[in-house]
Amino acid sequence: MNVDMFMSGREVLKYALYLQLLSHVSSYVVNYTIHTPALVFKEFDAEITTPTEETGQHRDVIAEFLEIVEKYEKNKENCTAGTQYNLGQGVIQQYGKNRFRKQALEAVTRANFLTRIWMKASPEVLNSEYLFYTQVRSMVEGDPVIFAAGNCHDKEEYKNYYLFCPYAYRTENGQINVKDLSVEYDYLGNDSEWFYMARMSASKLENFNFTVGTAQYRHNQTMQGPLTNESAITVTYDDGHWSLPYFDCGGGYIWMMTYTVPFFGYKNGAFKFKGTSGIDIALQNVDIDQCPLPPGSTEQNVFNNSARCKTDTTQCEPIQGLGFRRGSYKCLCKEGFYFPDITSSQKYFNGTEIENEYAKKKKGEPSMYDKGFNCLPCAPGCDTCEDSSPCVITLNWLQRSVILGISGLIMCCIPALVWFTVQYKDVKVLKAASPVLLRIVLLGAFLLYCPLIVGYFEASVLTCCLRFWFREIGFSISYGALLLKTWRISVVFRVRSAQRIKISDADLIKRLIVVVLVFAAYLTARTVARPSRVVEGRHVGGLKAFQCSSDWWDHSAAIGELLFLLWGIRLCIVVRKAPSEFNESRFISWAIYNETLLSLFLNVSMIFLQDPFPANPDLLYLVIFIHANLSTTVTLTFLFGSKAYLVYKYRGKNQNEVQHTTMVSKGSKHTYGHKSPTLATDNNTTDANSTYEKYGNKQKDAGESESLLEKDIQEEFRRLYTQLELLKQRNMKIGNRHLQHKLSAMTEAAQKEDSPDSTPTSPNMNGKRVVINLDDYHESTTL
Incomplete structure (x- = not known):
């Protein structure tokens, strides 16, 4: 063996201990002893702390x-025959017992066949080496997954050979290729675990099964032989x-x-151990x-989580078919990231390159690791992407800023x-409108x-909820107050009794609070039961668009607003002919008509802007801006425009001059033409009052004063x-005859007083005529 090229068997077994320690073993002792004389496995003790993934020791081991695996494969011609270079137990648990059971059953079948051959076969059969070589060849030919197969006999168990092992x-x-493996190395040595463990297992025959059956072999061409029992x-x-x-x-020169x-x-x-299949x-x-195990997996894999993928932006995926070597994985980009080389056909990092x-x-050499x-992050809002292109419609912040300004x-x-x-609360034009x-x-x-x-900011659950609350509460306060003012006018205008009706501002405020509380209760129920959500849709251009959800809660609110405004329209129709100073009721009616039409238009347009494709958020923001100004701004213009004009026009002038300009609604049935006696009377009375106030204190002629009073x-x-x-005409219509006589008598008295021949009379007190100043009488206009 080339010592410079390979590590010793002790060092290799040391790494095997590391792998077993990774399988949650804190200490390991290898102590193999064979009962055959002079054959003993070396004993190694190791007490090594279990490495942790956090420190990276697991990956390094x-x-x-795997570096040793690669080194052996590259320099296999310099190895020494034997199997002393082995790896850890975890590989067996993962691959051997689970994946290659089918191939192992081929060896089981062959072993039972050999047992029966050596039990009753003729010597001619047993002495045929070709038979045994053909058997192992057929095992390899029958399954491409099997690399090799062998029937290795024990010492001096075949002919006069010391060992005999047909191997394909x-x-x-x-x-x-077929050969006798025993010629190249002695598998009875201390490095052949596969033979030793089978021999030890066969030493206890009571652990095996015995099958009992019958056999009837052919006697001649027409007869079967006798039936015999076999076990x-x-x-x-x-x-x-x-x-x-x-x-x-020395065998296949592979791992x-x-x-x-x-x-x-x-x-x-009796049966005895003969060999191994x-x-x-x-x-x-x-x-x-080498990738991490899936969550909840109980599979034993000593190589798990040893990949070198950058876990922040990539995820590991094993590659099948690369074999038993490091780098058999690829690092794919996680969701939300894209591969830097957008022109590459392979959108992943190769594990082999990463490992190198x-x-x-680790060696201190220049590295790109x-x-x-x-991988690079996708544009904001993209779940997956192939480049840095945006996936979400980009908001036009300049336009939105101008609208917000x-x-x-x-x-x-x-x-x-x-x-x-507050400043002009005592001016009649404001006082009549209830400041x-x-x-x-x-x-x-x-x-x-x-x-x-x-709405200026990007859509979120908070902004969606606030927008809904502001809209409904503001609507209930603003238009609730206008509708209640109109309702007060309608109540007073429609009264038919002589009793005076008085509805104060405080009474209206109480009713307004009830209206606002109803809206607030609905908003609370909606927020608790189904709060607003941000929904995602695809614009016609393929980009994502985020907007606030619209469901039946929103549609119910829109319907409620519309019904509330329809009630206001009914009130406006009722009071359309009622007298109104400064045309207050007319302006309120215009505001209510305007809001009804715009709200109906807005709700219908929102349906088309959201389905089937959501509109650009900038367009929705612009629609909300236009609606707010065409409704709220126009309403404020109606209510305060004329009042500001009158206050500015008569600023610093006499209050009576302002009162003289009081405008009465032209549509009122109490408005009279230029030839109306009542209007002439009112104008004359007003002129007389003004003349009396202007000259009364300066007149010295009592007769002239009395003439004016008369x-x-x-x-x-x-x-x-x-x-x-007028009352007489109304009374005649309803058939009150008794009241008609009284009114006729009062009319005759008035005509008699007004006849040319009659002498004007006035009250006397102590012989002096009493002058009645009608300017000091002010009829209450409080409703």
């Missing part, structure tokens, strides 16, 4: 083992033994595993697996409008703009007369 094996060119010892698969993997120097089972001779009415499996046909580079690193063999400027106007309602309710509308409008803030009284009676006529 396996790597050194495959050559490198694929041919099958023979038989072996099974479990009676055989798989050897440690070893380098067969192999051997399965042997004893066969028996028959002498003096065995097969050899070339380890070049055995694919080792790692070996260079540390800097290479890593414009929305921020609009939202900054809301605090200014709040200040406006408190206007501020509540502004609060709801602020919340309606908030989805534009959370004129005012006449105008007041004329106005009352007109109202009584």
